[in-house]
Amino acid sequence: MPADRTKEASSFSLPDEFTFIRRHFLSLAGPGALGLTDDAAVFAPQPGREFVVAADAMVEGVHFLPDDPAGTIGRKLLRSNLSDLAAMDARPFGWLLTLACPKNDGRHDEAWFAAFANGLAKDQREFGVSLLGGDTTSTRGPLVLSLTILGDVAPGTALRRNGACDGDGLWVTGTIGDGALGLKALLGEIPDPTGWLTDRYRLPRPRVGLELAGIAHAAMDVSDGLAQDAGHLARESGLGVRLDADAVPLSDAARAVVGTDPARLALCLSGGDDYELLLAVPDDATERLQARCARGGVPVTRIGRFDASLSGVSVCRADGSPFPMDRLGWSHI
Amino acid sequence: MPADRTKEASSFSLPDEFTFIRRHFLSLAGPGALGLTDDAAVFAPQPGREFVVAADAMVEGVHFLPDDPAGTIGRKLLRSNLSDLAAMDARPFGWLLTLACPKNDGRHDEAWFAAFANGLAKDQREFGVSLLGGDTTSTRGPLVLSLTILGDVAPGTALRRNGACDGDGLWVTGTIGDGALGLKALLGEIPDPTGWLTDRYRLPRPRVGLELAGIAHAAMDVSDGLAQDAGHLARESGLGVRLDADAVPLSDAARAVVGTDPARLALCLSGGDDYELLLAVPDDATERLQARCARGGVPVTRIGRFDASLSGVSVCRADGSPFPMDRLGWSHI
Incomplete structure (x- = not known):
């Protein structure tokens, strides 16, 4: 058999997906994210609080424009999720992101993702949240982002939609x-x-x-x-x-x-x-x-x-x- | 002004998105999901447990085939997320789903979504989990699903990737x-x-x-x-x-x-x-x-x-x- 095949089978380097995640997202990861190396994030809930969780997706051409700056696209989605938690009067602490990204379309390149992640880093500082995990995959369609936000609230105090009273x-x-x-x-x-x-x-x-x-x-x-x-x-x-x-x-x-x-x-x-x-x-x-x-x-x-x-x-x-x-x-x- | 406009402005019926969610997903919702009517789900964590959370996305044509049965597509994604929690030795309890769905493509119709949700209902019973929330939107590309799974684990016992020892x-x-x-x-x-x-x-x-x-x-x-x-x-x-x-x-x-x-x-x-x-x-x-x-x-x-x-x-x-x-x-x- 060819020597290079033997070599390939016995060596190991990180596939693109992993180096990509390290380059762009590792700096956003919080303590529970386990360095984004594991199958899931693990963290202890704040004692005496209830959990609040919401998820929203955004699609290029529907929720943002193809030529919107990379640095604002992720932040818009993060902020729309933060807004969901604000509506419940909850305190956000972490988020997960999945990306279905067009492959080799000439737009979503290294510079694009660097700007995308830098924008998210700014918002992490502003809103006091950190990345817990996610997934990256490719699509032949437009960019699709999905974000899940986690937060907590004092028990029984989450604001609901169903509490309005006559005359309010x-x-x-x-x-x-x-x-x-x-x-x-x-x-x-x-x-x-x-x-x-x-x-x-x-x-x-x-x-x-x-x-x-x-x-x-x-x-x-x-x-x-x-x-x-x-x-x-x-x-x-x-x-x-x-x-x-x-x-x-x-x-x-x-x-x-x-x-x-x-x-x-x-x-x-x-x-x-x-x-x-x-x-x-x-x-x-x-x-x-x-x-x-x-x-x-x-x-x-x-x-x-x-x-x-x-x-x-x-x-x-x-x-x-x-x-x-x-x-x-x-x-x- | 035209009478019908006045009528429209002063009346209110549910937009398609909400009736769609009620028809197909409300029966999957657990207690924390608040009937899928609010901006987020709220639930009390099990005392003395750590939280475990993971997210995965699947794209039609990448992770499943366009003609795979609707009843298995959502379950495959749910199961891949359940597998992530299994890898951490965690116990799953809830999940959120976002869908970016092609509009009017002649395939993703009412019957498709009924079968999609029925499949998920089977897995909810099998694995003891319930839907907490999500989001539905349209895309001009292929169907993209993103699922976040939540679970818990006894403190300090989550299995990691980094614990293998020489000779194991x-x-x-x-x-x-x-x-x-x-x-x-x-x-x-x-x-x-x-x-x-x-x-x-x-x-x-x-x-x-x-x-x-x-x-x-x-x-x-x-x-x-x-x-x-x-x-x-x-x-x-x-x-x-x-x-x-x-x-x-x-x-x-x-x-x-x-x-x-x-x-x-x-x-x-x-x-x-x-x-x-x-x-x-x-x-x-x-x-x-x-x-x-x-x-x-x-x-x-x-x-x-x-x-x-x-x-x-x-x-x-x-x-x-x-x-x-x-x-x-x-x-x-």
Whole structure:
């Protein structure tokens, strides 16, 4: 038999997949990740806490654009997952990532993955989380990322969607519509002179750490359209909700684009990609809500009210007239 | 404004994505999943246990065939993740799934997803796990599934890859090569009169529940090729390993196909998709290993030995001569 075959069978070097993981992801790994060498991560739960876990996927061309910077793509997914934990009032600590990556497409090369991982490293520092594990594989389709986030919460305090009460105010953090307008700006359909909208599309700001248990009756994060998501909160709580379109907080950049165009305002209310928190808060907790958000440096605005006499979501203008919307939000299938 | 728009804005029905999840996945959800209505799952960890978590992805055309039955595709991914937990000697309890699914491709329809979920329901009963959450989205590429598995283990007892000692026996559960030969059978390259090989490719048997802590010094699951994976165990333990190709256990179906053809035996040793456990066991624990595996109804075979005087993996025949292999296993990128 050829000498080189004998040599190959008796020697051993790491296959590409392992050196790839070491090069780009090992520096992100936390203690429980066991150096990313084993079949699973192992860690001790914080005593006296409950576990919170969520998973989200993102597909190139659906949730991000093919020419979005590599350094923001992973962070967008991580942040959308962090936003899910923020909605439960949970504290994130770790995450796992699976990647199905196009092979030899000339774009997802070493430099791309270095930038991808560097972006994630920045967010790990900002949000105090670390990588626990994952998987890398190839696909003949577009890049698909899937991320699972783990966190914990004091027992019994996780915020749910089903706790809103008749008469609770409907509140939202931050500003709405920037993500949807940012996508339009990236597609060249609207101007974005400051880059604010584009940045918000690529890098949402998950509202972790506000500690709203005992203040909000219910919460969720706004990812698929404000109006639709408000409807989810109401439905899960067995209520209807009135949403005041004119009260919805817009950034200066969004306000400049929306002007008085109801179609553009409707886009903000249905466009998704906001990753703000939508909250049901009784009036007697308003001051505590505002104080908690002020402490976190996060604006919060009342944009409607839950109402047991309504069914579904009723979107109105300030004068009470109905606000027309072609659709309330997104469905991803 | 048109009356129908007003109606649409003030009414609310579930978007497709939510009714889809309810139809197919709600019956799989466990108590912590909160009915799959919230942003995350919440559950109390079992007191006095450590957490174990792993994630794997599978891509149509890479890890399974487009015409594999819908009822086995999800189960294969779940089982490959269960195998990761088995390798750590952990007890699985929950899982999350993200799906990036081709839209309107005429294949992934209601009947497909009903069969997909029914298969998973069978495995939930068999392995005692429940769905905690996930995400569904669309893609213009092939179906991509990503699954995260959660389990627990007695503190400090998780089996690692790095614990093998000089002189430990190299053991493997079950039979090797069935998965790789099963793929060849499905591609029409070899016969599979009983369907055994095909079945093993589509439905691996994760070796959960063997309770090998205190018996094995090190463990991993065989997913990317026996020879390569044996090399991983050795390298992580700072050792080399001798692998006796003729001792590797083959099923009757595999033996019928392999015959005396060294190329086919080499395929078994490098083909992957085995999801058996590869173990480093000191000789004085041999009887306990065999008893534990017999209790679980799982065959176990010594196929080599760790050796500090070697580097990497040395694959030999029974007479000690080198066994030629073009490659030791798979890299997925």
